[in-house]
Amino acid sequence: MTDVLGDVVLTGVRVLGRPPSDVELRDGRITAIRAAGASGAPVAGVTGTGLVMLPALVDLHTHLREPGDEEAETIASGTRAAAAGGYSDVFAMANCNPVTDSPERVRHVAEIAARTASCRVHPVGAITLGLAGRDLAPLATMAHAGARLFSDDGRCVDDPAVLQAALHASRRAGTVIAQHAQCGSLAAHGQINAGQAADRTGLPPWPATAEETIVARDVVLAGATGGRLHVCHVSTAGTVELLRWAKQRGWPVTAEVTPHHLLLTDEQAAAGDTVHKVNPPLRTAADVAALRAALLDGTIDVVATDHAPHPARRKAAGWCDAPFGMLGLETALAVVAEVLGEDGEPDWALIADAMSHRPARIGGIDSTAGRPLAEGEPATFTLVDPKADWLVDPDRHHSLSTNTPFARFRFRHRVVATVVEGRVTADPHGLLATATGSRRSSA
Numbered sequence: 001m002t003d004v005l006g007d008v009v010l011t012g013v014r015v016l017g018r019p020p021s022d023v024e025l026r027d028g029r030i031t032a033i034r035a036a037g038a039s040g041a042p043v044a045g046v047t048g049t050g051l052v053m054l055p056a057l058v059d060l061h062t063h064l065r066e067p068g069d070e071e072a073e074t075i076a077s078g079t080r081a082a083a084a085g086g087y088s089d090v091f092a093m094a095n096c097n098p099v100t101d102s103p104e105r106v107r108h109v110a111e112i113a114a115r116t117a118s119c120r121v122h123p124v125g126a127i128t129l130g131l132a133g134r135d136l137a138p139l140a141t142m143a144h145a146g147a148r149l150f151s152d153d154g155r156c157v158d159d160p161a162v163l164q165a166a167l168h169a170s171r172r173a174g175t176v177i178a179q180h181a182q183c184g185s186l187a188a189h190g191q192i193n194a195g196q197a198a199d200r201t202g203l204p205p206w207p208a209t210a211e212e213t214i215v216a217r218d219v220v221l222a223g224a225t226g227g228r229l230h231v232c233h234v235s236t237a238g239t240v241e242l243l244r245w246a247k248q249r250g251w252p253v254t255a256e257v258t259p260h261h262l263l264l265t266d267e268q269a270a271a272g273d274t275v276h277k278v279n280p281p282l283r284t285a286a287d288v289a290a291l292r293a294a295l296l297d298g299t300i301d302v303v304a305t306d307h308a309p310h311p312a313r314r315k316a317a318g319w320c321d322a323p324f325g326m327l328g329l330e331t332a333l334a335v336v337a338e339v340l341g342e343d344g345e346p347d348w349a350l351i352a353d354a355m356s357h358r359p360a361r362i363g364g365i366d367s368t369a370g371r372p373l374a375e376g377e378p379a380t381f382t383l384v385d386p387k388a389d390w391l392v393d394p395d396r397h398h399s400l401s402t403n404t405p406f407a408r409f410r411f412r413h414r415v416v417a418t419v420v421e422g423r424v425t426a427d428p429h430g431l432l433a434t435a436t437g438s439r440r441s442s443a
């Protein structure tokens, strides 16, 4: 159930942080954006004074767990979390059970989403059958079934010949290969970033080289094949250098960073709470600084959540037995605005680029998602309260799991409503209630 937004004017909102504007919405579209008070007379409508309006967010990297692990998350619960976090679109990773490695399974995920989802869901196709790293999945027919992005995420395509073949096939199909860069033999049984923190804990170390050797190899293969490579969850300063080098050569490479790798370090992980156990591991403060700089200068294109729910029961195992992964959808905007707003106002245009426009373009959905906020465009946006000052409470999250590292963090910015093509998909405080009311419809 979603509410259809009637014709309404949102008054006093800051469109991408610009001066206050009145935004007129009709029939699911933005029909006018005027400087607030331009008409002289008071404007009737919903007051959005001080709220920041962003294009609704697009996540290239979400684990929705359905089919196969509905104890951790379902498409229904994960997309409710997405809508609450400001997202209109998520790309659902293929490491489900069964793996999304055939056109039938791509369609199956899309069908569940059509029945149960609170945002648009784009199934990611596996690169190799069963994520086994050997035989290519049928990329062309899966692309025909609607997959735009291909990834064995959770596992790395370790064999360079297989990745090269995937890039060739992907180029022919006009799709993107998203690599989880983790050299199996170098990461070995790593549990925590190699360095002082790991030394103190005595846990098996996971070196930066496990990521960087794969990225170095993969960008060369992207350059050689012309196939589009997207590097998942970049975590080290060395990877940033490699991306810079590849991009200078004009190679078809893009990359993402997660909110948690922009804020947290291996010092937190060393304290031993498995909520900080994630793949790739939290790195050093120097890595965090390099990742932030790379996001600011465009070397890293996108912020993606890598929302990875796991039931508390499994996270309660000891450090070495607990699964890797943490939640992201419901806190991503708050974390990124915090990171980019340390010295004052965050750069909203950069946030719109990194969390909406660019992921939509990379994922090939930019005809419907990540559109600019302009007259004639669909009413697909998220409203952010920049003075919310809220406390993260995982028990109030929509996700079925609670494994967020940000529990009890206090954040300044909070998503207060999400609208997709004129349908209200999240409105926890009833901000838009007066503009919907009688025009309820089923989603």
Ligand SMILES: NC(=O)N[C@@H](CC(=O)O)C(=O)O
Pocket: 063, 095, 153, 154, 155, 180, 277, 278, 279, 280, 306, 308, 309, 323, 324, 325, 326
């Ligand atoms: N990020 C994680 O720590 N875990 C992910 C897999 C992945 O993204 O590699 C998961 O599926 O749980």
Ligand SMILES: [Zn+2]
Pocket: 153, 154, 155, 180, 232, 233, 279, 280
């Ligand atoms: Zn991964």
Ligand SMILES: [Zn+2]
Pocket: 061, 063, 093, 153, 154, 306, 308
């Ligand atoms: Zn992932």
